[in-house]
Amino acid sequence: MTTSAIAPQTLQLGPFQPAVEAQLARFQAQNFTAGFWQKQADLWVADAEGQQSIRSFMGWLRVVDEMLPAVAEIEQFVQEVKQAGFRHVVVMGMGGSSMTPIVLRQAFGTLAGGLPLSVLDTTNPGSVREIEEAVPLAETLFVVASKSGTTAEPLAFGDYFYARLKEIKGDKAGENFVAITDPGSQFVTQATEQQYRRIFLNFADVGGRFSALSYFGLVPAALLGIDSKTLLERAQTMMRACGSEGPTDHSPGLELGAALGVLAQQGRDKLTLVVPDNLSDFGLWLEQLVAESTGKQGTGILPLAGDPLSEPAVYGSDRVFVYVGYQGQPDAENRRKVAALQAAGHPVVTILLHDALDLGAEFFRWEVATAVASAVLGINPFDQPNVQAAKTATNRLMEVVEQQGQLPQTSAPAATENGLDYYTSTGGNSAEAVLKSFFGQAKPGDYLCVQAYLMETPALNAELNELRAFVQQRLHLATAAGYGPRFLHSTGQYHKGGPDTGLFLQLTTDHAQDLPLPGRPYTFGTFQNAQAAGDLQALQDYGRRTLRVHLGSGSAPADLGQLLLVLRKALA
Numbered sequence: 409m410t411t412s413a414i415a416p417q418t419l420q421l422g423p424f425q426p427a428v429e430a431q432l433a434r435f436q437a438q439n440f441t442a443g444f445w446q447k448q449a450d451l452w453v454a455d456a457e458g459q460q461s462i463r464s465f466m467g468w469l470r471v472v473d474e475m476l477p478a479v480a481e482i483e484q485f486v487q488e489v490k491q492a493g494f495r496h497v498v499v500m501g502m503g504g505s506s507m508t509p510i511v512l513r514q515a516f517g518t519l520a521g522g523l524p525l526s527v528l529d530t531t532n533p534g535s536v537r538e539i540e541e542a543v544p545l546a547e548t549l550f551v552v553a554s555k556s557g558t559t560a561e562p563l564a565f566g567d568y569f570y571a572r573l574k575e576i577k578g579d580k581a582g583e584n585f586v587a588i589t590d591p592g593s594q595f596v597t598q599a600t601e602q603q604y605r606r607i608f609l610n611f612a613d614v615g616g617r618f619s620a621l622s623y624f625g626l627v628p629a630a631l632l633g634i635d636s637k638t639l640l641e642r643a644q645t646m647m648r649a650c651g652s653e654g655p656t657d658h659s660p661g662l663e664l665g666a667a668l669g670v671l672a673q674q675g676r677d678k679l680t681l682v683v684p685d686n687l688s689d690f691g692l693w694l695e696q697l698v699a700e701s702t703g704k705q706g707t708g709i710l711p712l713a714g715d716p717l718s719e720p721a722v723y724g725s726d727r728v729f730v731y732v733g734y735q736g737q738p739d740a741e742n743r744r745k746v747a748a749l750q751a752a753g754h755p756v757v758t759i760l761l762h763d764a765l766d767l768g769a770e771f772f773r774w775e776v777a778t779a780v781a782s783a784v785l786g787i788n789p790f791d792q793p794n795v796q797a798a799k800t801a802t803n804r805l806m807e808v809v810e811q812q813g814q815l816p817q818t819s820a821p822a823a824t825e826n827g828l829d830y831y832t833s834t835g836g837n838s839a840e841a842v843l844k845s846f847f848g849q850a851k852p853g854d855y856l857c858v859q860a861y862l863m864e865t866p867a868l869n870a871e872l873n874e875l876r877a878f879v880q881q882r883l884h885l886a887t888a889a890g891y892g893p894r895f896l897h898s899t900g901q902y903h904k905g906g907p908d909t910g911l912f913l914q915l916t917t918d919h920a921q922d923l924p925l926p927g928r929p930y931t932f933g934t935f936q937n938a939q940a941a942g943d944l945q946a947l948q949d950y951g952r953r954t955l956r957v958h959l960g961s962g963s964a965p966a967d968l969g970q971l972l973l974v975l976r977k978a979l980a
């Protein structure tokens with residue numbers, strides 16, 4: 409279906425309406441939209457270096473125009489791949505390089521003419537093995553996606569599966585591999601040497617989290633069988649609505665961004681996303697875009713994906729609710745609750761899509777809104793200065809592993825009960841006392857962030873949801889949850905660079921069934937545990953409140969159930 413109308417957006421801002429209107433008037437006086445499209449970097453920051461960085465990452469503004477003529481080439485590639493007998497696709501990448509296929513795969517489901525697609529964005533050995541066992545290796549196309557071409561995880565995934573394919577196809581292994589990366593990245597050299605089937609060169613001036621509508625999103629989209637031309641045309645309609653071809657009365661991106669920026673300034677900095685089930689992964693994409701762009705210099709907006717939706721009484725004054733759903737879909741329970749929240753005085757944004765192809769336009773709407781909110785907050789949306797801290801700490805630990813064969817010993821846990829080790833400096837010498845003192849630090853406006861360096865499974869997700877629901881009801885805290893290392897390339901920036909309002913509960917485990925990494929003196933499991941330890945170190949270096957619970961190596965959902973049992977007692 410083609411449609412020229414964009415998905416309608418309603419802003420019900422209650423008492424915040426006047427402040428948002430005042431911001432829009434300031435933008436108008438500044439001629440903001442015209443400056444925005446001309447990449448006028450002083451709209452964001454005053455320093456010359458920051459302005460230079462902003463100008464060099466605004467290629468996403470017109471990447472849709474660059475990609476439309478490339479659709480035929482991408483579709484031809486998909487035909488070639490299908491004719492060559494490929495039956496499955498695995499996209500391997502972190503953060504902005506893998507979020508879009510995660511969203512699209514869920515929203516569109518299985519399409520006639522499309523190939524089933526998996527995404528690998530974790531170093532968890534169980535998850536790597538799960539993918540390896542689920543796909544027909546010889547007939548699987550592996551898409552290694554990394555803008556920089558230097559990110560440790562996708563390079564490790566690529567090496568692992570390349571070695572597996574070599575065992576099967578010898579010198580022809582490269583036929584099963586495709587690269588998406590920036591021109592001139594060191595990965596181009598490797599992919600060329602390994603005779604990859606294809607190398608798609610992306611655009612140096614399009615940053616990872618703004619790359620949904622570039623090759624990073626569109627090659628997987630076409631492999632999934634999605635009509636990527638229509639996806640782009642919808643995005644183009646949104647571009648025009650946002651002023652790409654001249655003045656516009658109501659730019660949806662500008663209005664949304666102004667609202668989110670002003671609300672964050674007024675303490676409403678938890679963007680609580682409410683979506684129907686088949687859009688839940690849109691929250692992962694939004695987290696990366698918004699949290700990594702705005703979470704710096706002690707400010708920012710934290711999108712919460714999957715925070716249980718409750719009655720108004722449990723929420724503090726730190727929320728803005730955003731409902732993204734479909735026009736034809738009742739989604740009654742969610743809509744009823746959102747209406748109650750609005751009636752209770754919470755600001756509410758509603759966006760109603762015609763169908764999943766509107767996601768093309770949504771990517772663009774939210775990119776503009778994020779850049780505009782960043783201008784309100786006076787920060788550079790295109791850098792991620794605090795992501796490096798965790799990577800540096802991890803690299804240091806990996807050097808120890810290379811020299812000594814294992815990770816350094818940590819100090820003794822404060823408590824060990826039922827196979828769970830509790831590591832904290834907050835106090836307490838029993839599990840219950842540790843949890844009591846950790847959660848005792850919570851104050852209004854804080855959020856709990858559960859960081860699971862574990863294998864993602866439906867059973868574990870269910871336990872995580874229960875834990876979040878309990879904390880929300882009992883302490884009236886916003887809750888976030890993420891799997892490591894995925895969130896390190898996403899909300900990890902906000903955790904360290906944003907406001908000091910997070911309580912970080914890190915969950916780790918031993919890996920009974922580990923996997924070796926070819927050409928490296930360590931395993932996937934050691935790599936994942938080093939990433940956890942590196943980020944914990946970085947969080948603590950920033951003075952964040954942390955608690956690490958090391959689970960037994962048996963069943964993670966059962967262990968988490970155990971933790972929740974103790975937590976219920978601790979907070980009784």
Ligand SMILES: O=P(O)(O)OC[C@H]1O[C@H](O)[C@H](O)[C@@H](O)[C@@H]1O
Pocket residue numbers: 501502503504505553554555556557558559562616617700792795896897898
């Ligand atoms: O695409 P890559 O260069 O491999 O980067 C993948 C991810 O890595 C970093 O951690 C950045 O913070 C993310 O914004 C980025 O999307």
